[in-house]
Amino acid sequence: MIEAQPSPAAGALRRAVTDNESRAASRHWWDLDADDYQEEHGSFLGDVDFVWCPEGLREADAGLLGEVRGRRILELGAGAAAGARWLDGQGADVVALDLSAGMLQHARAAADRSGVTVPLVQADALALPFATSSFDVVCTAFGAIPFVADSGMVMKEVARVLKPGGRWVFSITHPMRWIFLDEPGEEGLVATHPYFDRRPYVEQDADGVPSYVEQHRTLGDRIRELVGAGFVLNDLVEPEWPEGHDQIWGQWSPLRGRLFPGTAIFVSHLPS
Template identity: 60%
Template sequence: MNVAGEHPTAQQAGQSAESHPADVGRRDVGSAESVRAGRSWWDANADEYQAEHGDFLGDARFVWGPEGLDEEQAGLLGEIAGKSVLEIGSGAGQCARSLLARGARPVALDLSYRQLQHSRRIDAAHGVHVPVVQADAAALPFADGAFDLAFTAYGALAFSPDGGAIMREVHRVLKPGGRWVFSLPHPIRWAFPDDPGEEGLTATHSYFDTTPYVEQDEDGRATYVEHHRTLGMRVREVAAAGFRIVDLVEPEWPEDLAQVWGGWSPTRGRRIPGTAIFVCDRD
């Protein structure tokens, strides 16, 4: 699971003080610039991210978001034993490793080479092996109908300039009857400042403005980019790719969870949704 979250995301996902961007704001970003920034940012910050959030994520735990909704209890993927499963935006492969332990045949894909190195490190520590692939989720290097199931837990979609391309690629590599489940920051959160306290409960930005959030260096080059789509836009991406939505899950914040993760916190999570999980079938 790769959770950066929302503006000012990079600092909150574990970026060191020395690597803070020269400028932050919103502007249009080309696809190549966005992908390049995403790969570079996650490569540079993977170590700190895993160190900071590794205890919550575990080595072989499958959670759909900061609320800690566990797939083993939620069962959103359905039956997984013996199934070929593609994890997109896998980070260090914690979710894929969890499925491996339950009898699935997972492959973990991520844009960041350094994140995949962490996956190999954890594999070695546990004596297991999850195959990893470095690639852009909008251009999956797999044959048509290669997988039974596909999912992403906070990976890829929020960082991609073309969510529709990801949907189409996932549809292509899934077998008929396959399932695609993806979680991402709930779109409504785009309207609120990324503050875990009371300040984060007052809308300050238009929900309908989809201009990307960008951090850039002193030369104006994007170093981190996050993309927003409204709920309706995501539904249209799913439908246009040929999927049928069978559920939309908005996890409530658990009473016993005190963790603060960037803008996610009990204060906000008990009042506004932090995560949206789309469950989609390929007919």
């Protein structure tokens, strides 16, 4: 095993973790952070909207999911499920799934505010509680994929629950962002980490128990995961930073967005 190297942040490092460590850390983190996350980002995401990324690309404009009316759709890592409620309004039959009870509590509150209700399921993306060939479309905007140690297995689970010909679309932090510090300002323009260091970013307590885990894979890794699960890649979308968009979201900012991509959206399908 490669020895973990400390990062500039106290209690943070790059080291290997197990699926169980990732699962426990993600559930605990998002349960605790759900209120703060919604307070900070809820207005940007809306109660009934499908926003793919901090660049503000919306499914209503991009149409990456194709025709959704009458389709059975699963949103993985749905969080407060704004995307699922938007899809419901487009005539889709939607299920929203998330690992975190705290995030699903916000999904119920948003359903009360908006009057749009979709089925909510608390479950692990590595063991989807659905029958084979249950859905026409599976999607996620920054959910599930970055937070599991074996994302290739998530791809296989998605392939299992999709019908032949079904579409799988997911957005993640653009892999090249892992080269730089996680900062929106000029300090975030300096390359500091090797692109090919696939060890996850881990925040842990004094006992070495992970409290937050986020995984890095290269673009090639993601494509190989998709192909290995039987998918065909249709498109790789790298949203550009839009003119006039001045909102900072974590490490996303106009400064960085004008220079290099912050999001990668993979559009794929399962052959008939």
